[in-house]
Amino acid sequence: MSLETVVEDVRDEARARAEEIREAAEADAEEVISEAEADAERIREERLAKVESQIDQEREQTLSSAKLEAKQERLSARRDVLEDVYDGVEAAIEELDGDRRRELTEALLDATLAEFDDDEEVAVYTRTEDVELLEELVAGRTAQVDGEVECLGGVVAESDTSRVRVNNTFDSILETVWDDELKNISERLFDQ
Structure with missing residues (x-):
């Protein structure tokens, strides 16, 4: 090689x-x-x-x-x-005015006074505009108008004897009905 x-x-x-x-x-x-x-x-x-x-x-x-x-x-x-x-x-x-206010106020006064004993002295209060109406409605009863309260109408009553205070104002009734019916009102308004 x-x-x-x-x-x-x-x-x-x-x-x-x-x-x-x-x-x-x-x-x-x-x-x-x-x-x-x-x-x-x-x-x-x-x-x-x-x-x-x-x-x-x-x-x-x-x-x-x-x-x-x-x-x-x-x-x-x-x-x-x-x-x-x-x-x-x-x-x-x-x-509300006239007969309708009178009917409602009288119904509330009757319901309020029913909470007290018949012989009890009861002081009742209402809004300024309804004082005269309430004075007419308590005539002849054991109740007397003793002043005014801030409300839409209706009656507040109290007695020193029984220390009971009853609030039957339109405001308190509206608030109770509103609270009880709020769900229904809402459903009707908003179709839920």
């Missing part, structure tokens, strides 16, 4: 070895690139999922907050309507 042949064999072997190393390096590089691309895709998908989850969560929070605010505004509007209705009823009661 000649030196040239040996050199050529060594070169061929070196080329073959270099080709093997290059192919192995390319394969390693492709594997690293493939793993890096897979990692990058996984990271991108995780971040995308996280962002989408965050967007969904923020959307839900915003929607929930908007629903709560709308509900509060509806309740506030309903409360305002109910207050207006109550004020309207108070105004209608305050404007």
Whole structure:
């Protein structure tokens, strides 16, 4: 074998070895690139999922907050309507006059005096505008008008003997009826 042949064999072997190393390096590089691309895709998908989850969560929070605010505004509007209705009823009661006011005041006086013994001295009170009417209604009874109270009308009575005080004013009756019927009133007004 000649030196040239040996050199050529060594070169061929070196080329073959270099080709093997290059192919192995390319394969390693492709594997690293493939793993890096897979990692990058996984990271991108995780971040995308996280962002989408965050967007969904923020959307839900915003929607929930908007629903709560709308509900509060509806309740506030309903409360305002109910207050207006109550004020309207108070105004209608305050404007009662003539025979209707007399009938109601007399009925309340009778119910009030029924709470006391027949021989008891009873002091009765009403609003300023109804003092004369009440004086007419107590004539001949064991009650006497003893002053005025701040109310829409009706009667407040008390006795020192029995230490009883009865409040049969239009205000107290309206408040009781309102409390008892508020749910029904609300349902009728708002068709729940």
